[in-house]
Amino acid sequence: MANIRRYDLDWLRVIVFGLLILYHVGMFFVPWGWHIKNNELYDWLRWPMLFVNQWRLPILFVISGMGTAFALSSRSIKEFIKERNARLGIPLLFGILFIVPPQVYIERIVNGQFAGGYLEFWPWHIFDNGVYPEGNFTWHHLWFLPYLLVFSLILSPVFGFLRKRPDAGILTWLRKWLEHNPFNLFILVIPLFLYESLMEPFFEVTHNLVWDWFNFVSSMTLFFYGFVLISIRKTFWDAVVQIRKKTLGLGIAAFCGLLVIWLFFVDSITIHFIEAALKTVNLWAWILTIFGYASIWLNRPSPTLAYANRAVYPFYILHQSITIIIGYWIFDLNWGFWPKALILVIGTFLGSWALYEFVIRRVKWLQPLFGVKAVNTAYKSIAAQQSG
Numbered sequence: 001m002a003n004i005r006r007y008d009l010d011w012l013r014v015i016v017f018g019l020l021i022l023y024h025v026g027m028f029f030v031p032w033g034w035h036i037k038n039n040e041l042y043d044w045l046r047w048p049m050l051f052v053n054q055w056r057l058p059i060l061f062v063i064s065g066m067g068t069a070f071a072l073s074s075r076s077i078k079e080f081i082k083e084r085n086a087r088l089g090i091p092l093l094f095g096i097l098f099i100v101p102p103q104v105y106i107e108r109i110v111n112g113q114f115a116g117g118y119l120e121f122w123p124w125h126i127f128d129n130g131v132y133p134e135g136n137f138t139w140h141h142l143w144f145l146p147y148l149l150v151f152s153l154i155l156s157p158v159f160g161f162l163r164k165r166p167d168a169g170i171l172t173w174l175r176k177w178l179e180h181n182p183f184n185l186f187i188l189v190i191p192l193f194l195y196e197s198l199m200e201p202f203f204e205v206t207h208n209l210v211w212d213w214f215n216f217v218s219s220m221t222l223f224f225y226g227f228v229l230i231s232i233r234k235t236f237w238d239a240v241v242q243i244r245k246k247t248l249g250l251g252i253a254a255f256c257g258l259l260v261i262w263l264f265f266v267d268s269i270t271i272h273f274i275e276a277a278l279k280t281v282n283l284w285a286w287i288l289t290i291f292g293y294a295s296i297w298l299n300r301p302s303p304t305l306a307y308a309n310r311a312v313y314p315f316y317i318l319h320q321s322i323t324i325i326i327g328y329w330i331f332d333l334n335w336g337f338w339p340k341a342l343i344l345v346i347g348t349f350l351g352s353w354a355l356y357e358f359v360i361r362r363v364k365w366l367q368p369l370f371g372v373k374a375v376n377t378a379y380k381s382i383a384a385q386q387s388g
Contacts, residue, residue: 006066006230008299012290013063014308019056021319021352023049024141025344028327029337035107035140036327042337050262051255054279055286057144061219062287064148065226068159077160084152087371092145094369095317100140101126102321106328108136131208141320143207147216150209151223159227170228175235182239183246185288189280191221197276237295244292247285254282314360314370315352322351 026049027034031041072080105121108114114121125136132138139146162168177184195218203214229236240247257278265271326347330340360366 005070005301006299007301007305008291008294008297009063009066010305010309011298012059012294013067014305014312016056016060016063017312017316019052020316021323021348022345023052023056024320024323025341025348028323028331028344029341035103036110036324036331038327038340039332039334040337045337047259054255054258055283055290057219058222058283059287059290060144061148061222062226062229065223065228066230067226068152068223069163069227069230072159072163077156081153081156084149086368087373088145088149088152090368091313091317091371092139092142092149095142095145096137096139097123097126099317099321100138100142101136103140103324104132104136104138106324110328110331142317143209144316146209147219148223151220154220155224155227158224162227162231166231171232174228175232178232178235178239182243185239185243186281186284188225189284192218192280192284193277195221196280197273200276201272237291240288240292241295242292244289244296247289247292251282251285251289254278254285258282310361310372311353311356313372314356315349317370318352318355319348323348326351 026045028036029038029040029042030046030049031043032046071083075083101122102118104126105114105118108121114125127135127137129135130137132140162171165171177187195214199214199217203212205215206212207215209216258275261271261275261278323344326344330343333340356370360370360372
């Protein structure tokens with residue numbers, strides 16, 4: 001495929017990872033399990049978080065599949081695998097050893113499972129008792145990276161085949177179906193519904209890669225969808241733009257249906273299948289809606305995007321540790337929701353930005369550890385033109 005940059009995908013990647021920071025700040029306050037909790041929990045916060053939670057990770061896997069198509073467009077399979085190992089594997093290993101341990105340390109301190117300073121904990125105790133939650137060894141929020149790496153390795157032969165054959169059966173079939181009716185994009189909901197209805201009840205989401213079959217299969221399917229959809233190029237973008245208003249209405253209706261089930265119905269086999277159908281239609285409708293409006297509003301470059309696109313990976317790696325460190329100092333203060341939430345949001349963004357701007361961006365040998373690629377020459381040209 002031609003390596004034509006989609007700036008809307010870059011913007012969406014930045015925006016969705018920004019939402020991830022807000023979501024993890026919210027986890028400090030909602031009555032769901034997390035690594036450290038505020039002294040007062042707020043039940044009302046779970047509703048906006050449930051809304052975002054339905055599609056925020058699925059769209060990231062779709063975008064990642066689309067990005068994989070661009071990464072493969074100018075590389076051999078061997079070069080692609082080498083690049084994936086460097087871009088995903090190195091930051092993952094560095095993050096496990098140096099970025100994540102403060103989160104585990106604070107959790108152990110708060111729960112009375114460890115006493116002592118951080119340098120007594122790290123590196124001497126990070127391998128104690130095996131893998132988290134029983135042990136201290138974990139990738140915590142970086143779980144997204146090993147999943148992407150494994151998906152890339154598993155699907156690379158398929159992606160290589162499709163790259164060399166743009167008129168392969170699945171791509172030709174999908175183009176014809178969408179040209180006939182853009183709403184045929186919802187055919188892709190069927191596998192997601194089967195996973196949700198038949199696998200989800202039996203496989204709790206663990207993010208441990210090994211016993212996480214529902215999340216693994218569902219996420220890999222979304223990753224594959226991203227590659228296939230970007231491979232049919234204009235046909236996909238025309239379709240999502242054309243149906244964006246209808247998918248927006250469908251997403252709103254599906255989420256309202258989920259709210260009704262969650263609030264008023266007791267779980268049963270019938271309700272489970274209805275809920276599974278609504279969940280998958282809801283997540284896919286919102287993903288298509290977001291792509292449709294982003295294609296119209298966001299498919300343009302800017303110096304801000306150039307900066308944010310390079311910074312977003314370090315922000316992702318750093319943010320949760322910063323949030324938990326700040327949370328540790330304020331969790332027991334009686335300040336109310338908004339002061340603490342603002343401190344966590346502003347502190348996390350500022351802390352991540354300061355480390356990126358003044359350390360990672362200026363120390364070249366650190367950049368591969370945070371997945372920072374060389375400056376895109378096209379972006380540099382845009383920035384120079386706009387600054388001049």
